Amino acid sequence: MNTMQTRPAGFTLIELMVTLSVLAILLTIGIPSLQMFIQNSRLQSQSASLMGDLNYARAEAVRLGSPVAVCASANGAACSGALTWETGWLIFNDINTDGVVDAGELLRAAPALGGGNTMRSGRALVRFNAQGYSNGFNDTFRVCDIRGPGSARGVVLSNQGRVRNGIVLGCP
Numbered sequence: 001m002n003t004m005q006t007r008p009a010g011f012t013l014i015e016l017m018v019t020l021s022v023l024a025i026l027l028t029i030g031i032p033s034l035q036m037f038i039q040n041s042r043l044q045s046q047s048a049s050l051m052g053d054l055n056y057a058r059a060e061a062v063r064l065g066s067p068v069a070v071c072a073s074a075n076g077a078a079c080s081g082a083l084t085w086e087t088g089w090l091i092f093n094d095i096n097t098d099g100v101v102d103a104g105e106l107l108r109a110a111p112a113l114g115g116g117n118t119m120r121s122g123r124a125l126v127r128f129n130a131q132g133y134s135n136g137f138n139d140t141f142r143v144c145d146i147r148g149p150g151s152a153r154g155v156v157l158s159n160q161g162r163v164r165n166g167i168v169l170g171c172p
Contacts, residue, residue, distance in 0.1 A: 035065050043153045044153065046117060046127060047141075051155050057126070060091070061130055062128075063130065067093075067128065070128075071094060072088075076109045078100070088113075090106060090108070098156055116145070120171075122139070126157060128137075143168075149168055149171045152168040
């Protein structure tokens, strides 16, 4: 006669409740951190995209030996003339320096920013001359999200045409 009892396989109700409680606590702590990570990554990516395109425009101006412009664009085909860059921007070989994208001048078009982020500048158009200098004045492009200036990114453009990360003092 065998006196050993076999225990049924599976979880008890108490074990299941403890596991679900620990999982709920971990999700409560983890989800806000994940959202902040996503927002920070989006801001970094968007400011890096603008930096890359400004550097590309500068390099093309030197390579082509003619002015290359970058302007805010709402439709991906023409400059908007606005200081709001979150709708996208265009890079074009502005041979006649009129600030208008003529046939055959478009080099690259950037799409609108995602996530409801904003990008503002004091300039509607940036033009690099054949030496790579940015005509006009120093400027900071401010890339912001719903969290405000505490988490904003800045892209600084100097008269010499250099582009770098910068400090942002305010968001629109």
